[in-house]
Amino acid sequence: MTENKLETIDTPAVLVREAILVRNLNDMASFARELGVNLRPHIKSHKIPRLARIQVNQGAVGIAVAKLDEAEAMIAGGIKDIFVAYPLVTPTKIMRMLRLAERADISVAADSQEGIDALASGAAWAETTVGVVLEIDTGLKRCGVKPNGEALALARAIQEKDELEFLGIMTHGGHSYLASDPEKVQEIGRQEGEIMVRLARRLEKEGLPCSRVSVGSTPTAKTAGMIKGITEIRPGNYVFNDLTQVSLGVAMEEDCSLTALTRVVSRPARDRCVVDAGSKTLGMDRGVHGTSIFEGYGKVKGHPEAVVSSLSEEHGVLSLPPESDIKVGDLLEIIPNRSSPLVNLARTVHIIRNEEPWEEWEVSALGSN
Ligand SMILES: Cc1ncc(COP(=O)(O)O)c(C=O)c1O
Structure with a gap:
């Protein structure tokens, strides 16, 4: 024996098997590279600064986080471009984020007038500006506004604040996790991408250019990312995968x-x-x-x-x-x-x-x- x-x-x-990890990392990095779309992995899935550095060294433009502790740990680990893909609505969180923004390039998500006002007040207090990405609901029914007039109004509200810079729009196609079969996963991904590109075009026509049109979950990153006009994908779980991804055929x-x-x-x-x-x-x-x-x-x-x-x-x-x-x-x-x-x-x-x-x-x- x-x-x-x-x-x-x-x-x-x-345990993490290095060979499989490397294969998963390479697969997503080369998909993004070949398609010419930015990869911004969500690091909530691993919370390992060393792994985030590998992702950035492989070409990721930066990372996404859900929590400021994650942002702090990643900045300490040498990551320079961080998107807080979560609405920050209290002065406590916003002042913490602004302190971190002195050490890294930080952008944040918002999906409410209250959140936008709070971000603008915090930035005014800190005498700085913050890049804001409007969160859109493409079907998950979690955070995010509908891709209609509501989105237009909030995008304009961000643009009108002197302390905020409107960077674009983001969504998370997490409802793909509820899909009944692999075809449905793909369909949700395509819809995620198409809804976002359509909205970005509309915003641009209204004088609200979107430098960032960001989509993604592990199940949908590739199908949504293929839609012309998407600039960024944010998968996270792909580094490890799990039985959930297996059950979805991903x-x-x-x-x-x-x-x-x-x-x-x-x-x-x-x-x-x-x-x-x-x-x-x-x-x-x-x-x-x-x-x-x-x-x-x-x-x-x-x-x-x-x-x-x-x-x-x-x-x-x-x-x-x-x-x-x-x-x-x-x-x-x-x-x-x-x-x-x-x-x-x-x-x-x-x-x-x-x-x-x-x-x-x-x-x-x-x-x-
Ligand atoms: C806002 C956001 N973006 C991206 C991701 C990454 O998705 P996944 O875990 O499917 O890779 C998540 C995960 O929950 C998320 O909440």
């Missing part, structure tokens, strides 16, 4: 670079065993945007007979057929339903090269605000 070099890693732990299991490494600590009955990865390692996601599409909490590699049927904080219970040979002390790997919660819960990820632990990369901005 060959020696398992992963035995030296204490469990539970998060990736295959071989494209999932991230797994949880876990040890079997108990087999108290023939029909179950217990591993040391619970909800504090795997998260509780059964789908995206509150859906519950998965039977369990991940897939055990090499053990199709096992179902990760329930989680408490430090215990994962696997339902097994009685004949399963899984035993106490076994090392197992679980491909997660969603990869980003695992990273958010881990201090480091172990990079695996040629099936051996190679390096440990620090995750920044855990549980951030």
